Amino acid sequence: MDWKSEIEAARGRLRGRVRETPVLRATGLWEGGAVELKLEQMQHTGSFxxxxxxxxxxxxxxxxxxxxxxxxxxxxxxxxxxxxxxxxxxxxxxxxxxxxxxxxxxxxxxxxxxxxxxxxxxxxxxxxxxxxxxxxxxIHAYDAEATVAGQGTCMAEWEAQGLQADTVLIAVGGGGLVAGALAWLGAARRVVAVEPRTCAALHAARAAGRPVDVEVSGLAANALGARRAGEIAFDLARRHDVTPVLVEDADIAAAQARLWRELRQLVEPAGAAALAALTSGAYRPEPGERVAVLVCGGNIAPDPLG
CATH class of the missing domain: 3.40.50.1100 (Rossmann fold)
Structure with a gap:
């Protein structure tokens, strides 16, 4: 599979149809200094x-x-x-x-x-x-080539916007978004997959050597609660030796609150899960490592203005 070509073709199809979502560099979100964020919760329908x-x-x-x-x-x-x-x-x-x-x-x-x-x-x-x-x-939510290629356009777009990070943190449900990122980046940057401890399908798949069914629950289950990781995501994660780091619900909620207090970005729990890996210490960058976080969804429940 020539993923680069597939993602480039998807970029051409989507030009003018999806939003180019903004990127910002923020301080004060975690003790390690600045972090680059891509605000994909501002995409049509509130997610990537x-x-x-x-x-x-x-x-x-x-x-x-x-x-x-x-x-x-x-x-x-x-x-x-x-x-x-x-x-x-x-x-x-x-x-x-x-x-x-x-x-x-x-x-x-x-x-x-x-x-x-x-x-x-x-x-x-x-x-x-x-x-x-x-x-x-x-249209499968995550385990289909056209879905993964479409999600890969998010990372291709981010690089075109001047992404400077060595490492990109991405929340995982079934794995379509992280698969798209891995498919585009290959080994060019480190991708850190992040899962809630109670929705850890890709982590379980890596441990078992194949996708397996898991029980799902918790704060982000309605967005990250795939019972089984996709075959495409598993294959790419294995190829690039990606094993997700796990975060607790309390840490996701804290990251969600921090995004609101520091940046006035109101996101759903899944949208804050990747940041939670930084703020909780579940992922600890090396000195000098430049880190970016993909904020993936903003459909908070209940609707704060509904």
Whole structure:
């Protein structure tokens, strides 16, 4: 797989369709000094997921039955947005744990929404059944080449904006975003994957030597709560010897609060998880190591202005 070419092609498709999200250099977020942040929570629908969803829609033939996706919330909103922008019907299956804010966002984007009891895996099973019955095109949240290539455009964009870091910290759910980063960067920079201790699918996969099912719970479960890491993410993580560092829910909440107090950036727990690795000491850079953090999502629940 020539990932560089795939991501470059995705950049061309997405030009003018997704936002070039801002980058800032901040001090006061952690004791080690400055850190560079990419504010991907300012992307369409409030997360990086819009990139992978739109890249998939633009790179494949969509059937008359339209699109179908399973999601903890952010991916569903991204698929609903991409479907609306491209003029296709979409049915989105979400678990109850998605929460009212993300459910309301998907509905507002015009998709046919089905709330499924249980977790993300249950929503995925329902989406796969709908795909088999109707012929709708499934857009996988993280384990599909077009999704990963779309997410990879985030890192390609960041480098074009002048990224100076030696190391980039990225939160992991199923692994689409970190896979895209690894696919683009290769060995050029260090990628540190960050998972909540209670949603550690990629960490478990690295320990087992293959993706395995895990139990998921906790503060960021509705965004990072994939029960099993994607094969693409696992393959790239193994190739580049990436084993996620784990953070506690309390540390995620503290990083979330710090982003608000210091920068007035209101993000969901998943969006603060990568920063939590720095602020908690779960990841300790070497002296002189330049560090960057990808802030991946802003769909906080409940909606503070809702």
């Amino acid at each position: 997921k819009a990139r992978g969803a739109m890249n998939t829609v633009l790179s494949r033939d969509v059937p008359a039955a339209g699109l179908v996706a399973a999601s903890g919330g952010n991916h569903g909103a991204a698929v609903a947005w991409a479907a609306r922008e491209a003029g296709y019907p979409a049915r989105i299956f979400v678990p109850e744990m998605a929460g009212p804010a993300k459910i309301a966002l998907i509905r507002a984007l015009g998709a046919d929404l089905v709330v499924v009891p249980g977790a993300y895996a249950n929503a995925l099973e329902a989406a796969q059944q709908h795909e088999a019955e109707t012929g709708a095109m499934q």
